[in-house]
Amino acid sequence: MSGAPFPVRPTCLEIENFRGFRGACSLDFAQDLTLLMGECEAGKSSILIAIEWCLLGTRIVSSTSTGIAERGDWVLANTEATGETRVTLTLVVEGGTGKLTRTRMLDAKRNAPDQLELTLPGEQVLTGSEVEEWLEWTGMPNWDTWKQAFAQHQESARARITDQGDRSYLIASMLGLSDYRDLSAMLKKVKPKELEECAQETLQHLAEDQQRARQAPQQEVNGIQASLQRLNVPATQAGDAELELRRKALITDALPVGEAIGLSAEQLPHQDWSATEVHTWGAGWRRQVDAHLTPLRQELGNLEGNIRSLTSSHEALNPKRVALADARQQLEGLRSKHGSPQDLRVQRETIAEELSALREQRREQGELDSLLREALGVIKAGGRTDQCPVCTQDAGGLEQRLQERVTSGGDDVIQNQLDQLASRDSALSSQLQQLEQAQATFQGTEDSLASLEKTLRGQLPPGTQEEAGVTELLAALLAQKVRLEKTINLADENLAGMTGKLEVLGLLLNLRAARERAEHRAGDLSAMPQFATLQDKIDEAAGFACDLIALEVMARELEEEQSALQIQAVNQSINHYMAIISPGFERVVSVHQKHTATKLIYQLVDNAGENLTGTLNQGALNSLSLATFFAGAQFRVKQGLPEFLILDDPVQSLDRAHQEGLARAAKEFSKLAPVIVACLPSHFTRELERLRSTDDKLYKVHGSDPIQFEEL
Template sequence: MFTIKNLKIKGFRGYTDEKGFTFNNPITILSGENRRGKSSTLNAIEWCLFGNECIGINTGIRERVDWEIPNRNLGSRPDVYVEIELEDENKSSCKILRKWISLRRNDLKISSQDGQFQGDEAEKKLAQLLKLSFQDFLTTVYQHQEAIRAVLTQEPSERNEAIDRLLGLSVYRNILTGIDDGKIPSKQKEMDNAFDGFRNKLSAILDTRNKDLDDMKIQAIQKGLKEEQLNEKGVLDIAMIAKKQLEKFASESGLGLAELRVPDQWKGISLFQKDAEDEIKRLRSVMPDVKNQRELFERSSKFTQLKTEYDSRKGNIKAIEKGLEDLSKEKGKEDDLSNSKPQIEKQILEKEKAMSEANAKAATISKALEYLRLEGASKNTCPVCGKETADLLMHLKKEWEDKYEKQVGKIQDEINKLTIDLKVTISSLSKYRELKEKKEDINKALNEVNKKASELLGRVITDKDDLSALINNELNQIQEELRKLEQAVKSKQEILNGIGRLLEQAQIIVNILTDKEKKIIIDEIKQSVEYKRMEETKDIMAFLTDDIDKIKYAINAASNEDAKGKIDLAGNTIDNLFRKITNNPTISKVNLHVSADSKGKNNYDFKDQNDKEITPILSQGDLNALALSIFLGMAYLKGGGQSCGFIMLDDPSQSLGSEHKEKLIEVIGEVLESRMVILSTMDKELQNLVISKITKTKTQYVFDNWTPQGGPEISMG
């Protein structure tokens, strides 16, 4: 059994410069407030002994994930090491020096009486020396703060997990967590669903095919096929019949036929069908009767159009002639109008001359009257001739009214009438001209119609011919010819339709055969290597899930058995320690039981002397005491054959009351009979109790302060 003699730390976590510790008394107290470097000191011992095993999730300590070894303030190439001097009961010592190299590498050197060791050789030597796994170290040597904190929870599953950890069983839980995170059962379920989905799809396709097949068979019977024809021979025979009928038709119609090849197998029938259908289409369009029919339809259409045009023009001519007749009746004949026009014009000229003459004298009198009206009525001298006349104004007025006013008005009326007559005559002549021009245009168009008709009829059309009757006659002849042709065409089309129906029958059989083949493919899929491999793979996955279940069960069973074994060995010690620390008068016996919970994991019960569960009545201090009891119980359990002669307690009195603390000191006093104790605490009451109650010699390191550059400031207490 060895103990720690000396410790040197440099650059490790909270440390910067090298600091040294000597452990030459049974108990060493590391005291000071939080964050002063106390825990880093215990961690340094742990790291020196176990290297990177202290880091990561496997430790079961949450803060160890991404745990940093070098002090952050030491730059990129820090000098980091921890050196421990161990001493056995024969005072033989060895020095263990672990230097940090990088995140994943550190170098170990051991100097002992057996020699110098380095690297892997040193690691082996250390393992021989310690005879202690890291998990054992955590449960029996180093009471970590988190071990107590976890037990203090009121949540049973978390407390069970914490007790597992105290009993050194966290590996089981860690592996179970890893297995559960792998989610194998859900992957198997996914695979099963995919397989079932595929199998259902195959069944659905098969059902559809069967239904389609039944429908197609009914259709085949309706199309005149017999059950025994619904096969390859049936379709090839029908194709051959269709081919022969087409050849016969073409020959009888005097038409050529493209070469049609009936295939040896039904799968080639589609090409034959397409060629045959193309030929049927072609024959329909080039059959002579059809050609004649089409030409007659075209001729009929042309004559009908011509007739429409002719009738329209004729109608227009009639309308114009009626207009001319009406004009003649209303306005007179064109020749008469033409003759009367110059006479009217001449009369107008004569009247205008008379008017002019009459106007000359009338103008003079008019001016004289104007003058006399302006000069006054008293003047009797004529302003024109200078002759004296009594009452001249009245005289002239009377002369004007009697002679000139009537004469000039009459002439003007005559001129007006003649002017109107002239306008009417001109307008009528213009109308005659317009109607004649129109008639001429229509006659030209009619000539064009005649010309077209002449071309279509192949004869000259004269004025003696009634073109309308000629066209009607021609149309009647065409209709007669079309009636005759229709019958001939109908019977030939019927033959081609019959061949088309044969091709339809062939298509139905092809569809049936295709469907049957697809059904076979589905059957083949189920017999395929791939399908069998899928089934095998599914089985492999099922085996994996089953194996995982069995392994989980085995892990739980092993964990349970392991827990029971440890409780059997340490149960009494834990009972004694717990009762000693808690000093609860109602509890004279604590029985620790382990059973499996619904998931197979360890479930711990703490029952009193009356077999009653005590956990519900335990205070936080009691739970703290429970955690310490389990740790110390395990420490004692291992103590018998254990090489480690010291234990490390990190803040053990987190929730302990004063009475509990006193009892804890008593227990620590008992531990000191066989072990060295390194106690880290910020609890001044506990420090004072250690100093006043522990009768063994002590060393106290006081962690006064901590700075990033200087690390912990440590003094001797």
């Protein structure tokens, strides 16, 4: 990027799934003035906020970063959207038009970053931080500049003149002093005075430490010796010989552990390492050992599980084989005694046929007996017992014969046969059930044994005999288990004692250093190289702090000098727009500088020098805020910087006359730079319609679903 910035301005807005907008829609902006007119909740403000989000991102919805409390809980995405949220702003840029697109993925978390893309003339495409750099290079605003010089927010309509910080920032920008003010603010953040004081405080602490060293050079040594005494290292023993002994012991103890658990040579201590190097290495020893012990412990657990499984399978074989032999013997005994199940089923089928035949015979016998009883009744009713009641022939002794036949008991004989056959069938059924149960027990035991044998064979090496293979495998697994347990126990024992050994080694190292320091004369501390280096750094920091303070003062003085040259032009611009918006306002507005110990504060006063922001009513405050707003934007236009104004419900506390004046001011400024206004239908909007030119666009916004625009 090279050359001067180009006055960028928007020409079209495309919105998709943003706040109240479900789906996609687009809106063209006029070259001069664009009016968005509609009832409450029609979506007017959301259009302006969409422009803000596209340019500035999610910082516009944070009450902390914006200073607008009403925005603390805002949600950007449409709550009923099924796709991503996207806003595209078509901009007039140097060489043609560009498209700036900001996209937020569906269900993105509140702090998730947006996707940012800019397409420039010549198909050049920028993304992410490249877009941010381009916007900064073209002079597009940050949030502070946006809310003070680009947008009149309905939530904070008067903040630019009632808030001291916002007012001073805006007036400084109008005076062309924003660079000086930014430099001064940046230097204040460095806090050079605190830096200088910190340097002096450090020197004071050093002097105090030196004094303490003169008074008690042996105190540190005594304290370390007392700590060693508690660890069973007497003062007479706490010397270089003990330090060397402890160094070698740590190395000697660690080497077999490292080899056992598979540490590389680079991870093990070397015999030629100093005590300091060994102590540094020891600080990470536990972590290294634990990292290798974890898989070994897992391997041991798996090994123990395999041993238990193999032993359990092998021990379960013999009882299962005995159970199978018993089941086979019981089955064969029942077959020998009762025959096969098939024979028993054939016998039961034969009995079933005989039972069926006897039941039929009993039925026929019953029918015959019923006929004989009827005939006997007829004979007795006729009175002649020796004559056939059918053919009337003589039949001597007919009644007696019939009576004998009825009482002969043929039915009882059949019933006895039926009972005998049923008893036989029941016995056969019981025998068949015993055989089938014995067969099922045998089959189940046989299957269980086969499963155990299969499991056991799966645990044995291929081609090995069962008994010998189990014995050999168990012996190998147990031997491996012993080796693992030995390795793990060795490492655990080493770690258990490592903490105490390292503590002693560290104390011995500290004791050696403390004794060396105690041997120096306290008065010689300032001659030590470390002390001289520290002194140089502190002097350098103090000098830097002084330079920063001088630079801050210079920036403030330059701001003061330059502001005196520009104040008259700024006063004229503010009063010009104030006269348009509020024709009956009789006081003259002036910018007044107020000096403090650290900065310049700008106030708006009247021709008597009285502070205006503390005496005006709400309507006058709004008028003055808008006049200052237009004046600041006019300054940016004169500087060749990007400028377009956003007015969101600007008629708060303004009566009919002031609304007419505001419409004239907006129309006049639109000849310098585009103006985008969102407002309820009012006298202000009717006046804008009256003043409308061919370079203006007026829209009526309908808050239906989807939101619609009707160009008037």
